[in-house]
Amino acid sequence: MVLKIGLVGCGAIGTEIAMAIDRGDIGAELVAVFDRNEDRAGELIKCLKAQPMLSDLEDLVERSEIVVEAASQRAVMEVAKATLERGRDLMIMSVGALLDRYVYRMVENLARENGCRVYIPSGAISGLDGLKSAGAGKIDIVTLTTTKNPKGFKGAPYVEDMKIDLDAISEPTVIFEGPAEEAVKAFPANVNVAATLSLTARGLRVMVKIVADPKIDVNVHQISAEGDFGRITTRVENVPSPRNPKTSYLAALSAIATLRSMAEPIKIGT
Ligand SMILES: NC(=O)c1ccc[n+]([C@@H]2O[C@H](COP(=O)([O-])OP(=O)(O)OC[C@H]3O[C@@H](n4cnc5c(N)ncnc54)[C@H](O)[C@@H]3O)[C@@H](O)[C@H]2O)c1
Numbered sequence: 001m002v003l004k005i006g007l008v009g010c011g012a013i014g015t016e017i018a019m020a021i022d023r024g025d026i027g028a029e030l031v032a033v034f035d036r037n038e039d040r041a042g043e044l045i046k047c048l049k050a051q052p053m054l055s056d057l058e059d060l061v062e063r064s065e066i067v068v069e070a071a072s073q074r075a076v077m078e079v080a081k082a083t084l085e086r087g088r089d090l091m092i093m094s095v096g097a098l099l100d101r102y103v104y105r106m107v108e109n110l111a112r113e114n115g116c117r118v119y120i121p122s123g124a125i126s127g128l129d130g131l132k133s134a135g136a137g138k139i140d141i142v143t144l145t146t147t148k149n150p151k152g153f154k155g156a157p158y159v160e161d162m163k164i165d166l167d168a169i170s171e172p173t174v175i176f177e178g179p180a181e182e183a184v185k186a187f188p189a190n191v192n193v194a195a196t197l198s199l200t201a202r203g204l205r206v207m208v209k210i211v212a213d214p215k216i217d218v219n220v221h222q223i224s225a226e227g228d229f230g231r232i233t234t235r236v237e238n239v240p241s242p243r244n245p246k247t248s249y250l251a252a253l254s255a256i257a258t259l260r261s262m263a264e265p266i267k268i269g270t
Pocket of ligand 1: 008243
């Protein structure tokens with residue numbers, strides 16, 4: 001089966017996905033791309049052997065069996081509505097948007113009413129499989145500590161509101177501590193993994209600590225969870241995407257792996 005994919009957002013993640021499809025790594029065809037910055041979409045198409053349509057959102061949905069959102073939290077509502085109302089499946093990368101209860105319910109209801117699936121890849125973390133299993137029992141606590149080079153936090157609303165001088169940070173510094181719901185608004189492009197963890201922990205409050213460390217060049221996500229099952233600790237040292245230092249390369253790979261698994265008859269892992 002060749003899956004028809006429409007891609008919304010032609011940045012770091014979108015480009016990796018498009019190139020993986022173009023190399024034949026995913027049993028799929030990229031039928032259309034859309035980016036609010038048309039130049040970006042045009043540049044991506046130029047790099048590909050297969051030539052997807054440069055579409056608007058409506059046309060892209062019409063041509064696709066699954067729409068991949070790799071754009072921004074703000075795009076999620078519009079893309080989800082357009083996609084699910086037409087009965088197409090959806091993959092969401094800007095997961096932080098789903099911590100808004102209204103958006104989550106809308107996505108869930110539309111998916112149910114229209115018989116669609118919504119896929120949320122693991123992103124740049126490991127351990128969601130164990131946490132999913134643990135959630136079948138009782139989980140007491142989940143924490144996430146994200147450490148990045150200060151340049152990875154440039155432009156974050158929290159950094160601007162609090163007037164944090166990232167260039168002045170000379171040693172590891174905690175710049176934010178709070179629940180995942182606040183973290184995804186404060187750092188929308190940095191901690192989508194906090195949202196994915198929260199959704200996996202099913203309503204349990206996930207506490208997030210964000211550290212800026214000028215001496216590192218990897219994006220570190222460390223997760224700790226405790227419950228009836230015992231204790232899980234995972235730590236991933238992510239290579240930042242060369243196209244966007246806020247995004248870890250593993251996040252793009254997890255999207256590619258999720259798309260690949262859709263076409264595979266045997267599913268491995270929880
Ligand atoms: N789930 C995860 O673990 C994870 C990890 C990293 C990034 N992300 C999120 O995935 C999304 C894509 O990440 P990226 O690194 O590729 O970002 P990017 O900034 O490199 O690219 C985003 C692209 O989407 C386009 N875009 C933005 N809003 C749009 C809209 N409303 N409609 C159409 N196009 C729009 C931009 O012009 C840009 O070309 C971001 O929201 C990011 O925060 C998720």
